[in-house]
Amino acid sequence: MTVRTPVYWDGSSIAQMSASQITTIKQRCVYLFGGAGRPVNLTYIASDGSLRRMLDTSDSPSAEVSNTRSFANNTTSLGNTTDAGTSTTYDHINQTLTTPSDPTDTNNKLYPLYYDGSGNFQAMSKTDMYDTFINDAIDLLVDGNDRDGTYRLSTQPTTLANHTLVNANPIFVDTRFDKSIHGGDGSISEILPLSGTTTAEIEKWYLWRTNQGTSYGTPSVQSPLYINSDNDLQSYSTAEFDSVLEDLLFYSAASRNTYSIRYEVKGVSGTDTSEIIGNNSLDKTRGDVVTDTTLDSQVRINDQDADTYRSQNLPSGAGETETTYALKIYRT
Amino acid sequence: MQGHNLLSARFTNNDRTTIVAEWADNADTNTIRTQYMEADDDNVQYKELLNHIDLDVIHENTIKYYKNANRNIIKYMEKVYKTSQSPLLSDKPVIEIGENMSTDNMSAVMKLIPMILFGDFNSEKYSESLFNLKLAIFELDFIKQSQSRKIKSEIRKAKTPIEILNNTVKIYNEIQNRPDNSKSNKKVSS
Numbered sequence: 001m002t003v004r005t006p007v008y009w010d011g012s013s014i015a016q017m018s019a020s021q022i023t024t025i026k027q028r029c030v031y032l033f034g035g036a037g038r039p040v041n042l043t044y045i046a047s048d049g050s051l052r053r054m055l056d057t058s059d060s061p062s063a064e065v066s067n068t069r070s071f072a073n074n075t076t077s078l079g080n081t082t083d084a085g086t087s088t089t090y091d092h093i094n095q096t097l098t099t100p101s102d103p104t105d106t107n108n109k110l111y112p113l114y115y116d117g118s119g120n121f122q123a124m125s126k127t128d129m130y131d132t133f134i135n136d137a138i139d140l141l142v143d144g145n146d147r148d149g150t151y152r153l154s155t156q157p158t159t160l161a162n163h164t165l166v167n168a169n170p171i172f173v174d175t176r177f178d179k180s181i182h183g184g185d186g187s188i189s190e191i192l193p194l195s196g197t198t199t200a201e202i203e204k205w206y207l208w209r210t211n212q213g214t215s216y217g218t219p220s221v222q223s224p225l226y227i228n229s230d231n232d233l234q235s236y237s238t239a240e241f242d243s244v245l246e247d248l249l250f251y252s253a254a255s256r257n258t259y260s261i262r263y264e265v266k267g268v269s270g271t272d273t274s275e276i277i278g279n280n281s282l283d284k285t286r287g288d289v290v291t292d293t294t295l296d297s298q299v300r301i302n303d304q305d306a307d308t309y310r311s312q313n314l315p316s317g318a319g320e321t322e323t324t325y326a327l328k329i330y331r332t
Numbered sequence: 333m334q335g336h337n338l339l340s341a342r343f344t345n346n347d348r349t350t351i352v353a354e355w356a357d358n359a360d361t362n363t364i365r366t367q368y369m370e371a372d373d374d375n376v377q378y379k380e381l382l383n384h385i386d387l388d389v390i391h392e393n394t395i396k397y398y399k400n401a402n403r404n405i406i407k408y409m410e411k412v413y414k415t416s417q418s419p420l421l422s423d424k425p426v427i428e429i430g431e432n433m434s435t436d437n438m439s440a441v442m443k444l445i446p447m448i449l450f451g452d453f454n455s456e457k458y459s460e461s462l463f464n465l466k467l468a469i470f471e472l473d474f475i476k477q478s479q480s481r482k483i484k485s486e487i488r489k490a491k492t493p494i495e496i497l498n499n500t501v502k503i504y505n506e507i508q509n510r511p512d513n514s515k516s517n518k519k520v521s522s
Contacts, residue, residue, distance in 0.1 A: 068460065144376040155366050161334060203366070268370055269349040285375050288368045291344055291352075299409050316409065318401035321345035326370060 001131045004124050006112035006224035009235055016115060017222060022132065027216040029137030029249050032242060034148025034212025039254035040261045042151040044167030044207055045094040052265040053091035054325045055272055058199050059177050059294045059315035060085025064192055066310040071302040074311035081298040081315045084271070084322050092171045093207060093327070095263055099254050103247040111244065112224035113233065123227060126248070130259070134248050138259045142329045144284030146210045151263060152287030153205050153327045163208040170204035172290045172325070177315035182301050192303035192310040202319070205290050262332050270323035276330060283328035290325040333367060335359065338384040342393040343371065351390060353381055448493050455491045465493060469500050478503045 005016045042051075062079040103126065105111065111124040124132065141147045146162060153171070154160050178200035182191055223241055228234040236244065253261040258280045266283065267273040270292070276283050297317025303310045336355035344350045351371050357363040369377040455462060469475055469487060478484065483499050490496040 069464070144374070155368070203368075268372075269345065269347050282374060285370055285372070285377070288377075289350060289370050291350055291368055293344070297405055297409075317405045318398065319344070321350055324345065324350040324368075324370065 002128055003132045004112075004114040004128045006114050006124065006132075007121065008222050008224045009233075014115075014121075014225065014233075017224065021222045024219045025133050025221050025245070026137045026140065027219040028221045028242070029133060029245050030140050030148050030215050031212060031217075031219055032246050032249060033137075033141055033150075033253070034210070034214070035246075037246060037250060038149045039098040039100055039250045040263070041096045042166065042207060042209075042263055043094045043096055044092050044169055044171065047091055049091045049094040051091075051093040051095055051263060051327075052267075052274060053089050054172050054265060054267075054290060054292065055323065056088045056090060056173060056175055056292050057084035057294055057322050058086050058175050059083055059298075061177070061194060061198070061315065062298075062313040064194070064310055064312040066308050068307045069309065071304070071309050071311055074302075074309065078300070078311050078313060081313050084294050088175070090172045092169070093263075093265065097254055098250075100247065100250045102251055102255070109227040109231075112226050112236075121225075121233075129244075129248055130252065130256075133245065134252050135259055137249060138252060138261060138331055139281070140215075141253070142261060142281055142284060142331050144286065144329070145215065147215050148210055148212045150286060150329060151207060151209050151327065153290065154208050154287050155203055155205055156208075157204065157206055160208050162211050162214040164211055166207040166209055168206075171207050172205045174202045174204075174291060174293055175199040176202055176293060176295055176319065179295070179316055182299060182314050182316065190303070190305075191301050191314075192312055194312070194314075202293060203291070205288060208287065258331065260332050262330060264328050264330070266326050266328045268324050268326045270321060272323040272325075276328060278332045279328075279330040281331045283330035285326040286329050287327060290327075291321045292323045292325070293319040293321050296320040333365065333380075336365060337361075338381070339364065340393060341381060341385050341390050342397050343390065344368070348391075348394070351378070351381065449497065450494070453492045453494075462490075462493065462496075465496055466490070469496060472500075474504055474507050475500065478507060480506060 005022070007014050007016055008021075009015075060082040062081055065074040065078045067073045103110075105126055108125070109123045111126070111129050113121045113123055114128075116122045141150060146152065151166070152163070154163070157168075157170075158165070176199065178198055180200070181194070181198060221238075221241065223235045223238065225233045225235055252259045262279075263286070264276045264279075264283070265274075266276055268285075268289065272292075295315040295317045296319070297315070298313045299316040300311060300313050303312075333353075333355045335358050337358060339354040339356050341351055341353040344352050349371050351369050353367045353369065355365045355367060357365060367377065369375060369381065371378055373379070466487060470484075475484070475487075480503055483502050486499045487496055490499065
């Protein structure tokens with residue numbers, strides 16, 4: 001790994017960039033990733049999204065038992081509720097990639113100049129550019145903070161500061177058995193047989209993208225010197241230097257080994273845990289984690305209609321988390 | 333959370349790996365936002381949360397939350413149980429039968445006996461009730477001990493409660509009148 005110190009024209013002479021100026025260029029890379037050209041994106045899709053699915057589980061009631069004599073006669077054949085007995089798959093997050101071509105440096109003078117310590121100015125190589133700017137910029141983008149152009153989850157449906165809602169449809173809905181069925185309103189005379197919807201929505205999660213400029217505003221960089229087509233030293237214009245950085249950054253994020261940016265849904269704890277294969281960095285959670293919850297208890301309901309004595313165990317109690325999922329960002 | 337004040341935070345699972353935090357929006361304190369996060373030292377949100385609340389307090393909040401939830405569950409289940417078992421929900425009186433049967437219930441049963449035995453009995457409509465009576469009779473020890481297959485067969489074939497009772501009393505008297513049962517003082521008058 002070779003980190004270079006680019007040079008620039010300070011108005012009267014050639015000077016080496018400070019560490020602070022180099023850091024600002026890395027931050028500019030983060031800003032550029034927030035633009036429309038970023039190659040790694042997440043979208044909402046109706047089904048079969050490429051990221052791992054999440055499961056919304058709910059407790060199932062026992063089978064209903066009935067007879068024509070008494071509730072007591074139901075006791076021996078009455079079963080228990082099934083914890084997380086029903087499951088709905090949520091696979092709405094789709095990762096899309098564009099594949100920019102590997103930038104070429106035909107004349108070995110595309111990139112900024114640096115002083116080689118032996119009295120010469122030399123153009124940085126592509127590897128130098130990666131080592132000096134791009135690798136660190138990629139690490140910033142995957143550090144788990146709200147970085148420009150990266151995606152996160154939130155329970156907020158309409159407004160989230162510094163973010164754009166990707167789609168109004170939730171990517172996950174946590175449901176539980178609807179406790180109000182058996183007496184939330186104080187009336188339990190006509191519960192059985194169960195009919196209609198028996199689950200209630202507890203929480204929803206949405207996909208958001210962090211807006212450009214969120215991390216560092218709009219970093220203004222000191223433009224370095226390069227060798228132009230006439231072999232003269234020249235400062236890049238802002239657009240020219242942005243283009244140089246973008247080409248490297250976007251190619252890396254899409255395709256470069258160990259410095260590509262990817263997302264995945266990971267079951268981080270509970271009954272449906274999973275691992276991310278092939279990540280070369282510590283995967284970092286983006287935004288709110290998703291919790292699939294169920295109820296932790298049951299209640300027996302007896303309901304008499306004329307000569308029919310019905311009994312059924314229905315889910316009840318407080319919420320318990322079955323699985324916690326997280327949207328992860330990492331490099332691979 | 334930027335522009336918000338933390339209201340509370342607690343764990344949501346036994347493993348203590350997931351936290352739910354509630355924040356009030358500074359611009360509108362009636363707007364409460366819920367945030368779910370991993371309790372992971374490497375998690376940005378978790379690190380930010382710990383700037384607002386001590387980890388011990390999160391643990392205390394969790395214990396309080398579940399204690400309260402458990403209390404509510406027990407109360408709720410008691411309420412459901414009482415309501416669900418209440419005669420008020422039934423369109424028929426509920427009579428508890430057993431050793432601790434109340435005098436009121438016993439009186440109610442006694443009043444029914446003459447009607448059941450000597451009234452018109454619809455054996456088709458009450459076939460299941462008749463069957464239950466036969467089952468109860470065959471559970472009696474002296475019926476189990478009896479070798480009188482013929483009388484037992486009559487009980488099985490009986491169409492009315494009084495037929496069942498007549499044949500039951502026959503067996504009872506046979507057993508009571510056996511020589512080896514002389515110690516018994518029990519008699520049933522016919």
